[in-house]
Amino acid sequence: xxxxALWRFVLLRDVVAFRRMWWLFLSGFVEPVFYLFSIGIGxxxxxxxxxxxxxxxxxxxxxVAPAMLAASAMNGAIADTTYNFFFxxxxxxxxxxxxxxxxxxxxxxxxxxxWSLIRGGTYSAIFFLVxxxxxxxxxxxxxxxxxxxxLIGAAFAAMGMWATTYMTxxxxxxxINLVIQPMFLFSATxxxxxxxxxxxxxxxxxxxxxxxxxxxxxxxxxxxxxGLLVSAAYLAGLAGLGLWGAxxxxxxxxxx
Amino acid sequence: xxxxxxxxxxxxxxxxxxxxxxxxxxxxxxKGESFGFLGPNGAGKSSTMRMIGGVSPVTSGELSIFxxxxxxxxxxxxxxxxxxxxxxxxxxxxxxxxNLWVYGRFFGLSRKEVRERATELLEFAQLxxxxxxxxxxxxxxxxxxxxxxxxxxxxxELLLLDEPTTGLDPQxxxxxxxxxxxxxxxxxxxxxxxxxxxxxxxxxxxxxxxDKGRIAAExxxxxxxxxxxxxxxxxxxxxxxxxxxxxxxxxxIGERMEVLPDRILLYADDGDAAGSAVHSRELAPLSVLVRRxxxxxxxxxxxxxxxxx
Numbered sequence: 119x120x121x122x123a124l125w126r127f128v129l130l131r132d133v134v135a136f137r138r139m140w141w142l143f144l145s146g147f148v149e150p151v152f153y154l155f156s157i158g159i160g161x162x163x164x165x166x167x168x169x170x171x172x173x174x175x176x177x178x179x180x181x182v183a184p185a186m187l188a189a190s191a192m193n194g195a196i197a198d199t200t201y202n203f204f205f206x207x208x209x210x211x212x213x214x215x216x217x218x219x220x221x222x223x224x225x226x227x228x229x230x231x232x233w234s235l236i237r238g239g240t241y242s243a244i245f246f247l248v249x250x251x252x253x254x255x256x257x258x259x260x261x262x263x264x265x266x267x268x269l270i271g272a273a274f275a276a277m278g279m280w281a282t283t284y285m286t287x288x289x290x291x292x293x294i295n296l297v298i299q300p301m302f303l304f305s306a307t308x309x310x311x312x313x314x315x316x317x318x319x320x321x322x323x324x325x326x327x328x329x330x331x332x333x334x335x336x337x338x339x340x341x342x343x344x345g346l347l348v349s350a351a352y353l354a355g356l357a358g359l360g361l362w363g364a365x366x367x368x369x370x371x372x373x374x
Numbered sequence: 375x376x377x378x379x380x381x382x383x384x385x386x387x388x389x390x391x392x393x394x395x396x397x398x399x400x401x402x403x404x405k406g407e408s409f410g411f412l413g414p415n416g417a418g419k420s421s422t423m424r425m426i427g428g429v430s431p432v433t434s435g436e437l438s439i440f441x442x443x444x445x446x447x448x449x450x451x452x453x454x455x456x457x458x459x460x461x462x463x464x465x466x467x468x469x470x471x472x473n474l475w476v477y478g479r480f481f482g483l484s485r486k487e488v489r490e491r492a493t494e495l496l497e498f499a500q501l502x503x504x505x506x507x508x509x510x511x512x513x514x515x516x517x518x519x520x521x522x523x524x525x526x527x528x529x530x531e532l533l534l535l536d537e538p539t540t541g542l543d544p545q546x547x548x549x550x551x552x553x554x555x556x557x558x559x560x561x562x563x564x565x566x567x568x569x570x571x572x573x574x575x576x577x578x579x580x581x582x583x584x585d586k587g588r589i590a591a592e593x594x595x596x597x598x599x600x601x602x603x604x605x606x607x608x609x610x611x612x613x614x615x616x617x618x619x620x621x622x623x624x625x626x627i628g629e630r631m632e633v634l635p636d637r638i639l640l641y642a643d644d645g646d647a648a649g650s651a652v653h654s655r656e657l658a659p660l661s662v663l664v665r666r667x668x669x670x671x672x673x674x675x676x677x678x679x680x681x682x683x
Contacts, residue, residue, distance in 0.1 A: 120482070121449040127479040134476060135467035211463045217429050218457040219480035219528075220449035373429055374390070 121220030128216065128229025129236075147241040150190040151248055157308065158182035171310045172341045176256075183254035184263075184338040185307035188330035190245045191267035192298070194238025195275035200282045200294055203230055207283070213372055223368035227279060227361055234275040235268050242267035249338070257340025266337060266350075270330035273353040276360025277326070283367035301327045329353055378405040380532055380563055381426065385435035388421045388587075395421040397587035398435060405531075408564040410574045410581030414673070418587040419567035420460060423536045426565065428452045440531070453481060456530030456562075460537045462517040464509045464524075471496065471505040474524055481528035491527055498553065499523035515546025522553065533557065535566045539573055551576050571595070571668035583676060590676045602675045603667040604629055606645030610638045610652055611660040620657070627651045632674055641671070 162178035169175050206212035213226050246263055249255055255263075281294065305327035311319050322328050329349035336346045381403040388396040396418040403409045411419040424430035425437060428444040428451045437444060439451045465473050471492050478488035496502045499519040504512065512520065518538065525533060538554065539547040554577055558564055568574055574581050575595040583591045583598065591598060599605065608628065612620050618633050625631075628642035642648035645664035652662050673679070 120453045121480075122482075124480055127476060130479060131465070131468070131476045134472050135465070138467070210466065211461070212465060214429075214459070215463045215465070215477070216480065218427060218452060218455075218459070219477065220453045220482075221480050222449065373431065 121222065121225075123225075124219070124221040125225040125229035125232065128221070128226055129233050131212075131216075132230070132233040147190060147194075147244050149193060150186040150241075150245055153189070154179070154183055154186045154245075154248070154252075158186070168310060170335065170339070170341065171306070171312055172336075172343065174339060174341050176339060179252075180254045180256065180339065181310075181335070182308060183249045183252070184334035185305070185331045187242060187245050187249060187263060187267060187338070188270055188305075188327060188334045189302055189307065191238050191242045191270040191330065192274045192302075192327055194241040195234045195271035195273075196278045196294070196298065198234035198237055199230060199275040199279035200291065203279055204282050204285060204288075204291075207368075207371070208286075213368065217372055222365075223373070224365045226368055227276075227364040231272060231275045231279065231357075231361065231364075235271045238271035238275070239264065239268050242271070255338050257338065257342075259337040259340050259342050263334060263337050266330075266333045269350060269353050269357070270326075270333070272357040273326050273330075273360070276357045276364060278360070280360045280363035280367065283364060283371060301325050305331050307331055326353060326356055379403070380405050380407075380440060381565070382438045383422075383426075383436065386422070386425065386432060386437055387434045388418070388425060388430065389433045394587050396425070399582075399584075399587075399589050401582065401589075403532075403563065403565060405563055406561050408558050408566065408577055408579045410578035411565070411567040411584055412569065412571070412574055412581050412673075413567075413584035413590075414569055416586075417584040419584055420536055421587075422584075423534055423565070423567055427455060427457050427534050429457075453528065454531050456525035456528065456533040458521050458525040458533065458535045458538060460540070462514075462521050464517060464520060466509050468509070469505070470501060470507050470509060470512070470520060473509060473520065474527055477524050478527040483528070488527070491529075492523075495523040495526055498526075498556075500549070513546070515542050515549060518542060518546070518550060519553065522550070526557075530562065532563045532565065535564060537567055537569070539568070539570070547573075571599075571670070571672065572666075583672060585673070585677050591672070598672050599667050603671040604641040605643045605667060606641075606648075607665055607667055607671055608640040608642060608645055608648045608652060609661075609663040609665065610640065611636065611662075612638075612657070613660050620659075623655065623657055624652065639671070639674075641667075 158179035165178040167175050168178050168181040216226060243264055304322055305325045306322060311322060314322060329352050332349045333346050336342050379402055383399060383401040385398045385400065386396060387398050411422060413419050425432055426439060428448040431445065440454055442451050444451055468476060474492035474495060475488050478491060483491065496505050499522060501516060501520055539550055554564065566577055578595055580594055582589045591602065593601065610624065617635065617638050620638060621631065621633050624638060624640060628640035628648045630641040632639040640648050649662050649664045652659065
């Protein structure tokens, strides 16, 4: 059969190219670690304990650590499917070349999202080890933390890729920062949802990162409840939607 | 031996919004043939090539490649095509040989097959010495040969070359022509776009002249020159702002005359004789240049316009 699962070679291309730029791996992972140390530990010295939305009392650092794990998954995914994807789509014309083979737009979207998951997943795994060593992992449920990080990554990678197909210049990336920055700050990352007024709580509940944080916090603190499945379904839905939208847009942009 | 038709286009049209890039062309390309699309920039050559390459949907009309419809069998068609686009779209994050290895995998070649084939093709493209190098510092001619090598990785039955030598220096062009000529001798069907008549003469068995999305003429290169031009052309320049004032003084030389803003063209089968005739009239022109007929001349005759470039 012609052209079976050609996303494998989109992925292969990235792996081969990345062998020369492995040091780029560092940048995506240090940021959440810095946050954990500065805010979690620094601020934690002042705040001591936090009561989670589920009513659990934990140290401030243990409260922040799962959120930083979710954020590291988000960062890893976003880095590849926004900036790097944009460059390959608009300037390097990497995908024009691929589409001259039996590959389809779908293969490109799937391959690039998987690549971003390998990168983002690695960041999350390293971060998880840091959190484990520092004693912020309190439950065996945490074995699901890496798969959960991949789910978070998939949602952000796919939606980020879809959004990127609408960008026409580097300036447009300000919009991504405009979305990511407040989401990073307000998704119950640094304080529980209960501190917000009711109306704002609903707004926060729409943020994908909030659901990622909820899942990771539940797993790392061993506070697992059915609501986490809703969060997982929300993220999976976004991943599917983004994948569909991105494939469609790649086809509209390149197969003209 | 009966001719096998590889490609048929009937009333093939491509529109982008209100703009009609390809306006109802009819083309047939046979197996083993080397077929050319000639025309200035904006004539619709690249749009036609993209439709044939299965990366641009047909607006209306019929297009069939290997008997398949690109709308429904794009991947199957592309699997048997070699595509050499106008721009050298090489992957600059990969080395020379990695460009071939990765690209080849998309055609279902195994890791081993792709490596063997890449070694052969780098030899063919005279790039073996540069196989581990980065792509970026390669010369224009080398990059173009690498693109051609890449387009051959799947042993294509049909190779599409969109302006293969545009932007290359004369030496690099000749090396490339030699490589393409070898492919032609191996039986690969070539479809080439160009705005160089000499390139078409070297490489094409048959060609169509395109202008504004339509086909203006069709035939072999020799055919077209015989039909629409002469073998040679004499270009005469005077020290003037208005060359039409000198048209009468050159009357009777050659078979036909075209007056352009900056020169007068005299069409003659024997350019040297026509050149001598110009000199013998003692008109003191700035320059008299004898050259062979080109696309410019055929195109000028067909459309009354020079090639816009």
